[in-house]
Amino acid sequence: MDKQFNTRSMIFTLYGDYVRHYGSVIWIGSLIKLLKEFGHNEQAVRAAISRMSKQGWVKSEKRGNRSYYSLTEQGKARMEEASKRIYKFESQKWDGYWRMLVYNIPENKRSLRDELRKELVWSGFGNLSNSCWITPNPLDEQIHRLVDKYEIADYITYFKSTYEGMSTPQSLVDKCWDLEDVNQKYSDFIKEYSEKYYIDKNLIEKGAISDGACFVKCASLVHQYRKFLFIDPDLPEELLPNQWLGNSAATLFNDYHDLLQPRATQFFESVFE
Structure with missing residues (x-):
C-alpha cells in the first residue's frame, strides 16, 4: 500500500488513465475500492471527490441509492490536455511566435x-x-x-x-523557466524508473506479479510522471538545452506504461462498475 500519493491527485490520475475511456463516469464504490489499493480510506476518497465536485471537475448523479461521478466538460478538457502532454514522444516544432x-x-x-x-x-x-x-x-x-x-x-x-530583442530567445527562456532543475528531475526519474522497468519486465515475463500489483505500479508511474506537467513548460525543441532529457524520459515512461497497462486494465475492469 502506498500512502505517499495525495487522494485528490490520485483520483485525477485514475480519471485520466482509466475512467475517461469508460464513459467518464464511475460509481463511488468502485472508486473507493480502487483507491484502497493505494492505502486511501473511504472517508478520504469521499472528501476528495466532493472537493473536486465543488471545483467543477466532476459532477455527481444518483441512480437508486448509488452515487456516480462523471467528468464535467471542464474536467474532460483538462484530462484531454493532460493526456496529450503525458503521452507525447517528442517536442513540437516552433512557429517562431x-x-x-x-x-x-x-x-x-x-x-x-x-x-x-x-x-x-x-x-x-x-x-x-x-x-x-x-x-x-x-x-x-x-x-x-x-x-x-x-x-x-x-x-x-x-x-x-515576435521577439525583437534586446537579447536572444534563449535568454528569454532562461529568464522564465529553470530548465536545469527540470532536467535534473528528468535525470532522477530515468535513473529510478529504468531500474523498476527491468525488474517488472522480468516479473511479468515469469508471471510472478498480480493484476492488482500491475495496476498500482501503472497508476503510480503515471502519477509520478504527471508531476512534470507542473514544471516542464513543454517548449519546442529549438528552445531546449542541448542535453535535454525530456524525450528520453518520455520514451521510458511510454515503454513502461505499455508493459504494465494490459494487466492493470484487467484489474481495473474487474473492479469497475
Missing part, C-alpha cells in the same frame, strides 16, 4: 489572481515580469477556456508577437 498574456486583476480579487497564476504555470506559461506571462506554444484554446471559466475577459490582454 511568442504568445504574451498580460493581466490587470484588481486587489479585491487577489484569490482569482492566485488561481490564474497556477493555471498559467500548469499550461506552460513563464513569468517574464509582474503580471506578464509568455509561451512559445499556441495555447489560444486553453486561454479562452480560462477566460470563460474565471470570467476575466475584462482584465486580460493577449498578444501573438
Whole structure:
C-alpha cells in the first residue's frame, strides 16, 4: 500500500488513465475500492471527490441509492490536455511566435489572481515580469477556456508577437523557466524508473506479479510522471538545452506504461462498475 500519493491527485490520475475511456463516469464504490489499493480510506476518497465536485471537475448523479461521478466538460478538457502532454514522444516544432498574456486583476480579487497564476504555470506559461506571462506554444484554446471559466475577459490582454530583442530567445527562456532543475528531475526519474522497468519486465515475463500489483505500479508511474506537467513548460525543441532529457524520459515512461497497462486494465475492469 502506498500512502505517499495525495487522494485528490490520485483520483485525477485514475480519471485520466482509466475512467475517461469508460464513459467518464464511475460509481463511488468502485472508486473507493480502487483507491484502497493505494492505502486511501473511504472517508478520504469521499472528501476528495466532493472537493473536486465543488471545483467543477466532476459532477455527481444518483441512480437508486448509488452515487456516480462523471467528468464535467471542464474536467474532460483538462484530462484531454493532460493526456496529450503525458503521452507525447517528442517536442513540437516552433512557429517562431511568442504568445504574451498580460493581466490587470484588481486587489479585491487577489484569490482569482492566485488561481490564474497556477493555471498559467500548469499550461506552460513563464513569468517574464509582474503580471506578464509568455509561451512559445499556441495555447489560444486553453486561454479562452480560462477566460470563460474565471470570467476575466475584462482584465486580460493577449498578444501573438515576435521577439525583437534586446537579447536572444534563449535568454528569454532562461529568464522564465529553470530548465536545469527540470532536467535534473528528468535525470532522477530515468535513473529510478529504468531500474523498476527491468525488474517488472522480468516479473511479468515469469508471471510472478498480480493484476492488482500491475495496476498500482501503472497508476503510480503515471502519477509520478504527471508531476512534470507542473514544471516542464513543454517548449519546442529549438528552445531546449542541448542535453535535454525530456524525450528520453518520455520514451521510458511510454515503454513502461505499455508493459504494465494490459494487466492493470484487467484489474481495473474487474473492479469497475
